[in-house]
Amino acid sequence: xxxxxxxxxxxxxxxxxxxxxxxxxxxxxxxxxxxxxxxxxxxxxxxxxxxxxxxxxxxxxxxxxxxxxxxxxxxxxxxxxxxxxxxxxxxxxxxxxxxxxxxxxxxxxxxxx
Amino acid sequence: xxxxxxxxxxxxxxxxxxxxxxxxxxxxxxxxxxxxxxxxxxxxxxxxxxxxxxxxxxxxxxxxxxxxxxxxxxxxxxxxxxxxxxxxxxxxxxxxxxxxxxxxxxxxxxxxx
Numbered sequence: 001x002x003x004x005x006x007x008x009x010x011x012x013x014x015x016x017x018x019x020x021x022x023x024x025x026x027x028x029x030x031x032x033x034x035x036x037x038x039x040x041x042x043x044x045x046x047x048x049x050x051x052x053x054x055x056x057x058x059x060x061x062x063x064x065x066x067x068x069x070x071x072x073x074x075x076x077x078x079x080x081x082x083x084x085x086x087x088x089x090x091x092x093x094x095x096x097x098x099x100x101x102x103x104x105x106x107x108x109x110x111x112x113x
Numbered sequence: 114x115x116x117x118x119x120x121x122x123x124x125x126x127x128x129x130x131x132x133x134x135x136x137x138x139x140x141x142x143x144x145x146x147x148x149x150x151x152x153x154x155x156x157x158x159x160x161x162x163x164x165x166x167x168x169x170x171x172x173x174x175x176x177x178x179x180x181x182x183x184x185x186x187x188x189x190x191x192x193x194x195x196x197x198x199x200x201x202x203x204x205x206x207x208x209x210x211x212x213x214x215x216x217x218x219x220x221x222x223x224x225x226x
Contacts, residue, residue, distance in 0.1 A: 002156060042218035043157075043202065090156050104156025 003027065006091050006105035014113055018079040021108045025072055025093030031055070032074040033094070033102065034066055038087040049074055081112045116140050119203050119217035126224055130193055134220045136186040136203030144208040148177050148188045151200040151219070160188070160201075165208075193224045 003026035045058035049068035092102040149157035
């Protein structure tokens with residue numbers, strides 16, 4: 001157990017639908033990062049939050065949004081889902097001390113049918 | 114073009130053998146370069162981290178090297194075990210930024226008995 005918890009582990013939904021992925025960071029970590037991993041694109045950075053505020057945006061579609069709550073858990077909302085959104089979605093947290101490495105969750109596998 | 118390229122894309126080796134994975138990058142300068150191991154269905158786990166000025170870093174049977182002149186890094190795995198079967202991802206972090214990372218697409222390693 002890495003300390004980063006993601007739910008659900010698997011999600012199957014239809015095109016056009018909306019889903020919410022949840023992430024609880026490692027205890028004490030203020031930064032939360034969301035990544036999308038597909039077979040052909042590898043890991044793609046989507047968005048980062050730090051202590052409740054958005055810090056950076058990567059290749060995140062307008063149909064996607066995220067937020068980080070006061071208890072530091074984060075949610076990634078994916079709407080108007082398309083078949084191409086099928087992927088593994090990872091959350092990672094990072095502390096402010098030490099080697100600044102990411103700690104990744106186990107991911108949510110999203111399948112859009 | 115991806116700023117971090119990894120080769121080979123996939124590799125199959127016999128248990129007990131050694132192997133070397135390559136990472137070529139164009140990002141320069143950079144703050145640090147990490148190798149992650151990602152087991153199937155799990156999030157990536159950091160194996161090694163090297164700063165721009167370091168040449169080598171070991172973590173058990175894993176040894177990473179860095180050649181800043183040729184902009185290449187390699188991950189050498191000694192006496193491979195079945196549990197080494199995973200994807201190995203090279204990640205380069207830009208300097209003076211908290212959140213800009215470039216991910217390679219990974220090498221998929223399969224160790225067979």
